[in-house]
Amino acid sequence: xxxxxxxxxxxxxxxxxxxxxxDYLNRPAPDAPPQAWDDYLHNRDNPAGVTRDLWYHDMGCxxxxxxxxxxxxHEILAVExxxxxxxGAA
Amino acid sequence: MRYxxxxxxxxxxxxxxxxxxxxxxPAPKAEYDAIIIGGGGHGLSTAYYLAKNHGMTNIAVLEKGxxxxxxxxxxxxxxxxxxxxxxxxxxxxxxxxxxxxxxxxLNYNVMHSQRGLINLxxxxxxxxxxxxxxxxxxxxxxxxxxxxxxGVREMLPYLDFEQTRFPIYGGLYHPRGGxxxxxxxxxxxxxxxxxxxxxxxxxxxxxGIDIEGGRVTGVQTTRGAIKAKKVGxxxxxxSSQVAAMAGMRLPIESHIxxxxxxxxxxxxxxxxxxxxxxHFYISQSDKGGLVxxxxxxxxxxxxxxxxLPMVEHVMEAGMTLMPMIGRAKVLRSWGGIMDMSPDxxxxxxxxxxxxxxxxxxxxYGGFKAVPASGFCMAHLMATGESHPVAARFTLNxxxxxxxxxxxxxxxxxxxx
Ligand SMILES: Cc1cc2nc3c(=O)[nH]c(=O)nc-3n(C[C@H](O)[C@H](O)[C@H](O)COP(=O)(O)OP(=O)(O)OC[C@H]3O[C@@H](n4cnc5c(N)ncnc54)[C@H](O)[C@@H]3O)c2cc1C
Ligand SMILES: [Zn+2]
Numbered sequence: 244x245x246x247x248x249x250x251x252x253x254x255x256x257x258x259x260x261x262x263x264x265x266d267y268l269n270r271p272a273p274d275a276p277p278q279a280w281d282d283y284l285h286n287r288d289n290p291a292g293v294t295r296d297l298w299y300h301d302m303g304c305x306x307x308x309x310x311x312x313x314x315x316x317h318e319i320l321a322v323e324x325x326x327x328x329x330x331g332a333a
Numbered sequence: 334m335r336y337x338x339x340x341x342x343x344x345x346x347x348x349x350x351x352x353x354x355x356x357x358x359p360a361p362k363a364e365y366d367a368i369i370i371g372g373g374g375h376g377l378s379t380a381y382y383l384a385k386n387h388g389m390t391n392i393a394v395l396e397k398g399x400x401x402x403x404x405x406x407x408x409x410x411x412x413x414x415x416x417x418x419x420x421x422x423x424x425x426x427x428x429x430x431x432x433x434x435x436x437x438x439l440n441y442n443v444m445h446s447q448r449g450l451i452n453l454x455x456x457x458x459x460x461x462x463x464x465x466x467x468x469x470x471x472x473x474x475x476x477x478x479x480x481x482x483x484g485v486r487e488m489l490p491y492l493d494f495e496q497t498r499f500p501i502y503g504g505l506y507h508p509r510g511g512x513x514x515x516x517x518x519x520x521x522x523x524x525x526x527x528x529x530x531x532x533x534x535x536x537x538x539x540x541g542i543d544i545e546g547g548r549v550t551g552v553q554t555t556r557g558a559i560k561a562k563k564v565g566x567x568x569x570x571x572s573s574q575v576a577a578m579a580g581m582r583l584p585i586e587s588h589i590x591x592x593x594x595x596x597x598x599x600x601x602x603x604x605x606x607x608x609x610x611x612h613f614y615i616s617q618s619d620k621g622g623l624v625x626x627x628x629x630x631x632x633x634x635x636x637x638x639x640x641l642p643m644v645e646h647v648m649e650a651g652m653t654l655m656p657m658i659g660r661a662k663v664l665r666s667w668g669g670i671m672d673m674s675p676d677x678x679x680x681x682x683x684x685x686x687x688x689x690x691x692x693x694x695x696x697y698g699g700f701k702a703v704p705a706s707g708f709c710m711a712h713l714m715a716t717g718e719s720h721p722v723a724a725r726f727t728l729n730x731x732x733x734x735x736x737x738x739x740x741x742x743x744x745x746x747x748x749x
Contacts, residue, residue, distance in 0.1 A: 244640050257642050261632040263745060264586065281732040284744055285584035285675045289573035291635040298632075314587070314635045 244317050246310060249324050251303040258302035264288070265295040265309065268325065291315055297325070336440055355520060356400075356527035361534050364560035365393045367714055368552060370539045370575055371568035372396025374405035374515075374700065375692055377522035377533075378707020379567055379714070381439075384529035386708070387715035392531050393561075395554060397538035401519035404569050404699070407637075407669035409592050409626050411605055411616065412701040413450050413510035414475045417466045420725035420737045421678060422473045427722045428705030429475065429509060435704060441521030443513045444619060450510030450605040451480070451489065453654075455499045459609050463505040470507070478506040489606060491657050499610040499653060510605060512616050518703055542578040542689070549579075549688040563714055565690045570635070570670030572693035579686055583693065584675050584731050586746035589630045589668045590697045591639035593647065595661040597621030606654075613650035615658075623661055625651060629671065629697070631747050639668040671697050677749025678737035681709050682719070682728040690714050691728065696749055 244256040264287050271279040288294075292315055298308045307325040312318060334340075334353050344351050367383060369376045372394045383389040396402070414429035416422045431438075432445055454460050460479075467477035481503045486494060494501055523533055534556070541553030542564065551560035568575045576583045598621050607614035615625035627647035630639045644666065652659050674680065674694035679702065681692050692710045695702060709723035719726075730736055731744070742748040 255642075256640060261747060263747070264633070277732055281584075282582070285731040286582045287573065287584070287586050287746070288577075288582065289586050289633065291571075291574060291587075294633060296633060314633055317634065317636055317640070 244319070246298060246308070246319055247322050248300050248303055248306065248308060249322060249327070250306055251300065254300070254303060258300060259298045259308070260301050262297040262299060265297065267297055268309070293320065355524040356533055359532045359534065361393060361395075361537060361554070361556050361559050362532065364551070365391055365532070366561065367392040367563040367565070368559060368561040369394045369565045369567055370552065371403075371566070371571075372400045372523070372533060372535065373403040373567070373569055374519055374522070374703035375569070375695070375706045375710065376565075376567040377519055377526060378703050379565060379692065379710040380526040380531045380533075380707075381522045381529070382708045382711035383715060384526055384531050386711060389715060390530035393559070394526070394531065394533050395537045395539055395552070395559070396533070396535050397555075399535050400523050400533060401516045404669040404671070405519045405703070406516045407592070407667060408515055408700045409614070409616070409624050410512040410515045410700060411450070411510070411614070412445065412513055413507055414473075414701075415450070415452070415466065415470050415477065415505070415507045415510065416739060417469050418737050418739055421739055422469060423722045424705055424709075424726070425701065426473045426475050427708070428702055431704035431708060432513070432701075435521070439521040439525045441517065441524060443517045443521050445511070445513040446619075447509050447511040448604050448616075450507040450607070451485065451504040452507075452607045452609060453485065453504045454502050454609045456502065460502055467505050476508050478508065480504045480506050488604065491601070491655055493654060493656055496653070512605060514619070515700060518700075522703075522707070539575060539578070542575075544579060544686055544689075547687055549686055563688045563690070565692060565710060565714055567692045567710065569672050569693065569695060569699065572672045572691070576691065579684065579689055581684060583691070585672050585694060586633050587635055588632070588671045588673045588747055589634040589636060589639050590626065590671050591630065591643055591647070591666055591668045592624065592626040593663050593666045594618070594622040594624050595658070596664050598623065598661060601657075608650055608654045611646065611650040611653075613647060613654060615651065615655075622664065623658060629673075629747055630668075635670055637668050637670065639666075671695070673746040673749060675731055675744045675746055676736040676738040677740055677742070679706070679726050680728050681706065681713060681723045681726040683713070683717075684728065
């Protein structure tokens, strides 16, 4: 499996560390109810098919990346830098 | 048909013509008292104990493929009771006791072999951690023996003791640990459940869960609608998809775990051995193949195959620990879909929907749990109360903070 980092180009999967689902980008407000924090930290859609999750390019440019990929075929559909998203990382 | 030595001899004398299929192939009825979704180890053992311990025989197991086509037939078969945390410790201890009587109970040879498990350690810090774990196992009433380096050398002379990178300081020896034949466990429970009247329905995928007024009323399947007032979701790696049919979002992420087997060799590895530096563990099957594995591939996946980096990592770890295995040829490698929970411990609980129960979150350790999981899930489905040894496997423990993080790695699905 290879991920195409927007800064570094196509690199081997070994260069990246997987963190978890896209949910980690939607951090609740500090005073959000416990249910919101439970959803953020623990509960997942966990789809068999297209998903979006966070990877860290630790052996490269140290960017956080939002990867769109298929969990059944391991096909990578898109890779974008979290920092480039509107509003940036929360 | 009861199996016995006499039966084998008699059948042998008469051309083995008397054997019958080990279970029926019934068509689904319109309604059951309870339905189990998933014909893996946990689903089949749940059905068995519902029938045996609670007299519920008008029940069905619905399996989308064939019985034992999931992880129950893909794992590396290690059975152990060496857990540390209260909550896990008593559960796996209970499971070990069930394993020890399983073959007589099922009248089926599951090839349970208590050949002993040795977890190696490679530093003073690791030794301290294993001493604590060993003491907690002994407190639970199970067995643990601390081996020093010479003690390990006596039992496992083939390890590389001379290396300086990961010197072997000793090992925690769990004599009652070992292995069992994975698919025989599924078959034994399937036959046992069938003999008590349970309908095992294969090629029957659940596609919907019917709920009326907050109560479960049945399921939709590829073989039609089936009614039941109690439904158990026991589908391991597919738990999120099935729970979504009931509008639920589980604290589960599915990950891939790989395993490997070599060509058959003469007996060379007599125990189950795990390397404390870099996850690697190995045993030898009764056919002679070396069966080994390591860590998850670490990213969410539903592909029943993994990627090369973990293959390399596992091979490197194996070669570091026991260079002799470098001469063996790997025959096959494969992967299974693991239902990873945020604390690495399982869930056996009710849901917010009346009559709907869930048994999942087995991570990569659910084979050893097959007997106790079915025992406790059956208890829960029959009585509505959690069995005491599974009382902490609640669905809401993440929200309330009562997590069971055996490895102490924190609340992230792929770190356990
Ligand atoms: C490589 C590997 C090594 C492992 N090694 C060990 C080990 O050494 N020791 C240990 O204790 N554990 C080990 N495990 C973990 C263990 O195998 C699992 O935790 C356990 O088998 C999961 O429970 P199960 O047997 O019920 O799952 P499965 O056998 O996967 O059963 C789930 C069943 O549900 C069915 N299903 C799914 N969706 C539906 C639907 N919609 N309708 C109907 N049926 C459905 C599936 O077809 C499947 O048969 C390992 C796992 C793997 C992959
Ligand atoms: Zn990069």
